[in-house]
Amino acid sequence: MRLSDLPKGSPAVVDRVDDAHAGDPIAQRLRDLGFVEGEPVRLVARGPLGADPLLIQIGSTRFALRRSEAARVTVRTEVAA
Amino acid sequence: MSAGSLRIALVGNPNCGKTALFNQLTGGRQKVANYAGVTVERKEGRFTAPSGRVLHLLDLPGAYSFDAASPDEQITRDVCEGVYPGEPAPDLIVCVADATNLRLHLRFVLEVKRLGRPVVLALNMMDTARRRGIVIDVPELQRRLGLPVVETVAVKRGGAQALIERVDGEVPPAAMAQADDAASRADLHAQVRELLAATVAMPRATAAIDDALDRWALHPVFGLGILAVLMFLIFQAVFSWAQPLMDGIEAGVAALGGWLTSALPADSALHSLLNDGIFAGLGAVLVFLPQILILFLFILILEESGYLPRAAFLLDKLMFKAGLTGRAFIPLLSSFACAIPGIMATRSITDPRDRLTTILVAPLMTCSARLPVYTLLIAAFIPQRTLWGLFNLQGVVLFTLYVAGIVSALAVAFVIKRFRKDKSEHALLMELPSYRMPNVRDVALGLWERAKIFLKRVGGIILALTVLLWFLSSFPGPPPGATGPAIDYSLAGRLGQALHYVFAPIGFNWQICIALVPGLAAREVAVSALGTVYAMSGSDDTVASQLGPLISQQWSLATALSLLAWYVFAPQCMSTLAVIRRETNSWRNVAITAGYLFGLAYLASLITYQVARALS
Ligand SMILES: Nc1nc2c(ncn2[C@@H]2O[C@H](COP(=O)(O)OP(=O)(O)OP(=O)(O)O)[C@@H](O)[C@H]2O)c(=O)[nH]1
Ligand SMILES: [Mg+2]
Numbered sequence: 001m002r003l004s005d006l007p008k009g010s011p012a013v014v015d016r017v018d019d020a021h022a023g024d025p026i027a028q029r030l031r032d033l034g035f036v037e038g039e040p041v042r043l044v045a046r047g048p049l050g051a052d053p054l055l056i057q058i059g060s061t062r063f064a065l066r067r068s069e070a071a072r073v074t075v076r077t078e079v080a081a
Numbered sequence: 082m083s084a085g086s087l088r089i090a091l092v093g094n095p096n097c098g099k100t101a102l103f104n105q106l107t108g109g110r111q112k113v114a115n116y117a118g119v120t121v122e123r124k125e126g127r128f129t130a131p132s133g134r135v136l137h138l139l140d141l142p143g144a145y146s147f148d149a150a151s152p153d154e155q156i157t158r159d160v161c162e163g164v165y166p167g168e169p170a171p172d173l174i175v176c177v178a179d180a181t182n183l184r185l186h187l188r189f190v191l192e193v194k195r196l197g198r199p200v201v202l203a204l205n206m207m208d209t210a211r212r213r214g215i216v217i218d219v220p221e222l223q224r225r226l227g228l229p230v231v232e233t234v235a236v237k238r239g240g241a242q243a244l245i246e247r248v249d250g251e252v253p254p255a256a257m258a259q260a261d262d263a264a265s266r267a268d269l270h271a272q273v274r275e276l277l278a279a280t281v282a283m284p285r286a287t288a289a290i291d292d293a294l295d296r297w298a299l300h301p302v303f304g305l306g307i308l309a310v311l312m313f314l315i316f317q318a319v320f321s322w323a324q325p326l327m328d329g330i331e332a333g334v335a336a337l338g339g340w341l342t343s344a345l346p347a348d349s350a351l352h353s354l355l356n357d358g359i360f361a362g363l364g365a366v367l368v369f370l371p372q373i374l375i376l377f378l379f380i381l382i383l384e385e386s387g388y389l390p391r392a393a394f395l396l397d398k399l400m401f402k403a404g405l406t407g408r409a410f411i412p413l414l415s416s417f418a419c420a421i422p423g424i425m426a427t428r429s430i431t432d433p434r435d436r437l438t439t440i441l442v443a444p445l446m447t448c449s450a451r452l453p454v455y456t457l458l459i460a461a462f463i464p465q466r467t468l469w470g471l472f473n474l475q476g477v478v479l480f481t482l483y484v485a486g487i488v489s490a491l492a493v494a495f496v497i498k499r500f501r502k503d504k505s506e507h508a509l510l511m512e513l514p515s516y517r518m519p520n521v522r523d524v525a526l527g528l529w530e531r532a533k534i535f536l537k538r539v540g541g542i543i544l545a546l547t548v549l550l551w552f553l554s555s556f557p558g559p560p561p562g563a564t565g566p567a568i569d570y571s572l573a574g575r576l577g578q579a580l581h582y583v584f585a586p587i588g589f590n591w592q593i594c595i596a597l598v599p600g601l602a603a604r605e606v607a608v609s610a611l612g613t614v615y616a617m618s619g620s621d622d623t624v625a626s627q628l629g630p631l632i633s634q635q636w637s638l639a640t641a642l643s644l645l646a647w648y649v650f651a652p653q654c655m656s657t658l659a660v661i662r663r664e665t666n667s668w669r670n671v672a673i674t675a676g677y678l679f680g681l682a683y684l685a686s687l688i689t690y691q692v693a694r695a696l697s
Contacts, residue, residue, distance in 0.1 A: 020506070029150055029510055032145055033185065034184060036267065047397060050398055052397070057286070059184035060183075060287055062513040064390070064393075064510075064511040064513060068506060069509065
């Protein structure tokens, strides 16, 4: 699933970040900010207009990402134990 | 390298407290605020360590990574790598990390370590970390990192003691330099995870209070409501709280002027210079100090609270549609204080196109220098009435002027977007910090700083231009047998009458035309200049406090509204144009900005004046 499609509040884990085009700087920045394999993420809030941008919590940091940015991140939802 | 001049650079993620530490160590007063991207240039300071050694300290912009994404991050990277022009590489890097946010910040620490220079890690915000029950095994962290680690609380007196002792001691050995490539960068995250697992225990990822506040502040409906109420409250406060203070200053200036000039013969040049020039001119501007301070009181509290990036989050979509970015919110909000820091703050905008658009529209935000002009005219022409039993009509008009600035900025940005050829994606990627309680002492100091800046302007450029204008309005003197006031025959009077041809269609009289000329240097000067011009052309001893009533008798409402419209747009500020030149390195952008703003100003005034006249 893409991070941009994640329902609010449900926990997930980052799978990978895909480059939208070769040498995509936004994708690289996302990786530098900690969007790497195995990192838990959560959708905290959505913007008021068109549900954009998204507020994503990763670790103890909250980042505002536009939908198109969040769409670069693939996540898997935790299988309930 | 002599032991006497150790050069230390403060490096770290944005908003981790580097500047707070810098101020604590050097006694400096650089700007500290609770959002990422406050510091956008390198700042130098020095302090004497207990050993008597003088240490040079360098405060740098925050960076998430040395793979720089914005102009401010580039500065940090260049300084650290020793390639910044005119700046030798630092002898010691103090890497600052927020102890409540180590997952993100330790990654950058590892990146800094790989530069292969001596590094000390300062774990800052230890007060908050302790309060949140975060436990860090510092000796173990130090062992695993292979760097000296100290704990600091940058905002508490003595909170940097451990750091001072550490940097005053021996410089730690440099770590081994390592190549920087994509594979090894991915590896950094794995190392951070290991470090965290071994040394940090966090009961909760975020502060409970942040989650609770954000549920309201970022709520799709309540969030926008809170933002609107907050903004409106500020304008109401600027108008209603300031009045008693303004009355006090007005009375004080008038009394002082009367007392000082009473000893002088009433028809002497000195009497006229003091009374008509200095007291009428400067007094007219000085009155606005309380309003400016109230505006800044709110701005300072908002900046420190951590609310501003939330507002940017709420408005991002709207701003994006208009061709801006949510990140432009903070630079544009700073421009309400003054466009100069606002334009400089655009350095934290990643995308060069977004940055240029933000710079071009920043002068449309209503800066505090417009307040004197707006309030003078509003107080003179808009009746003091209560609307719907709640709002002060004058406050509503002021609010409308601010809104006019914002709406036109969005419109201009939209037009720029249409003309732009490069339509590739723009990034937002903005961090939302923890909420923080503003510290009373810091806010008070910030206000004091602002008051000093304002008084310096009054005593500097405004005083100089006022005296100059007095001369131009006094000389040459009237020919013998002249009947009108002396100013009609002076240089300034003639200039005003010549300009009047251009400005008559928009309703400006020749006195306004005169005032606009020195007003090109800075907006408030127009008010002091009007004070002087009217004092010079009046037969009686008009002083500062009477400028308002005087113009309300002599000008039509249409003229007043037209002048208000002019000031929404006109780039009457040299320093803003100079800073645009510096930040974009292009005269073309200066010409575009000045051109389109004067064009809009004339057009808006023309429409306002003609419509107002037709209606009345
Ligand atoms: N509680 C607490 N707050 C701190 C501490 N140090 C800094 N702060 C606050 O953290 C925020 C950021 O401080 P700054 O000094 O502006 O951070 P910076 O690292 O210079 O930020 P940039 O210039 O944007 O990179 C401000 O709101 C400070 O008041 C600390 O030790 N404890
Ligand atoms: Mg700073």
